[in-house]
Amino acid sequence: MSLLLMLPSFSFGIYSSNPPLSLDYYKSTCPTVLEIVRKEVECAVFSDPRNAAFFVRLHFHDCFVQGCDASVLLEDTIMLQGEKKSSNNINSLKGYRLIDRIKNKLESECPGIVSCADILTIAARDAIILVGGPYWDIPLGRKDSKTASYTQADTNLPTADEGLVGIMDKFTSQGLNIIDMVALAGGDNNITAMDYVTPNLFDNSFYTILLRGEGLLHSDQEMFSSLFAxxxxxxxxxxxxxxxxxxxxxxxxxxxxxxxxxxxxxxTGEVRKNCRFVNT
Structure with missing residues (x-):
């Protein structure tokens, strides 16, 4: 699916970031976290610019299911059904090994400190920057879930053939508004083949494509061409x-x-030692 995703208040719908996230959360426990993530993301994106989209898409798909909790990274086990094989994820998500690499580096430097959910959030930001996008500050301190939801992965995420009203409903159910929806739609598209003008650069060309009626996915073009748009x-x-x-x-x-x-x-969450499995 191509759609992705500093307000004074962080309270949105069902989910809320009332928990105390902060910009300096790892200041004393893992002061090198941002540097480590940045270097690993740089290596990945410089080796293949398409990896930038993988980071962004993982973060988006994670946050739309149970909130930003790294549930998208969990593997199937006897005790747990993960989200990777859901219809919206199985052919859309890549880059799991890239996250593993970052996690391994952080476990060597700061064992048991940095959550996989925070890694996904930081990596998405850094990937965007590396392909020409903007910088933003990230509040940190998320926890990793001990559960996943295959069902929510199938139902919460927008799909490529979905109409505009259905997509808007899915965004608003997460506490995101129409402005957020249109802005986040340009995230993944600008660094994949969905943007055939500048596919390896983060810019606004996705929107000029929609103006011409040439959006590659029905769900994208609906934002400009739908009767409800x-x-x-x-x-x-x-x-x-x-x-x-x-x-x-x-x-x-x-x-x-x-x-x-x-x-x-x-x-009730934790900081996973391995992003693919709940701690034992």
Whole structure:
């Protein structure tokens, strides 16, 4: 699926980031976390620019299911059914080994400290920067869930052939609004084949493609061409002519996406030693 995803308040719908995330969460426990993640993401993106999209998509698919809790990384076990084989993930998600590499580096430097959920959030931001996108500050301190939801992975995520109303419902159910939806739609598209103009660069060309009626996915083109696209059409026009406005809104919306947190997960979660399995 191509759709992806610093407000003063971080309270959104079912999920909430009322748990105390902070910009300096690892200041004393793992001060090199941002540097380590950045270097690993650099290696991955410089070796293949397509890896940037893998990081972004993993983060988006994670946050739309149980909140940003790294449930998307869990493997199937006798005791747990993961999300990787759901219809929305099985052919869409790659890059798991890239996350493993980052986790292994952090476990060597700061064992048992940095959550996989935080790794996904940081890596997505760094990947965007490396392909020309904007910087934004990331509040940290997420916990990794001990559960996954195959069912939510099938139902919560927008699909390529979905109509605009259905997609809007899925965003609003996560506490994201229509502005967030249109801005986040340009995240993955700008660094994959969905943007045939500048496929390895993060820019606003995705929106100019929609203006021409040439969106490669039905769900994307619906934002400009649907009968219900009254508000989204104006936003597409705005971002097509004003890349600065797009960058600013994308940054704000990515913070909102990253702060979708289930309070129960925060209370009962853990920091996984291996992102693929719950601690034993």
């Amino acid at each position: 009254i508000e989204t059409k104006e936003l597409v026009k705005k971002y097509a002519i004003d890349p600065i406005a797009f960058f600013e809104q994308f940054s704000e919306s990515m913070v909102k996406l990253g702060n979708i947190i289930d309070p129960d997960t925060f209370a």
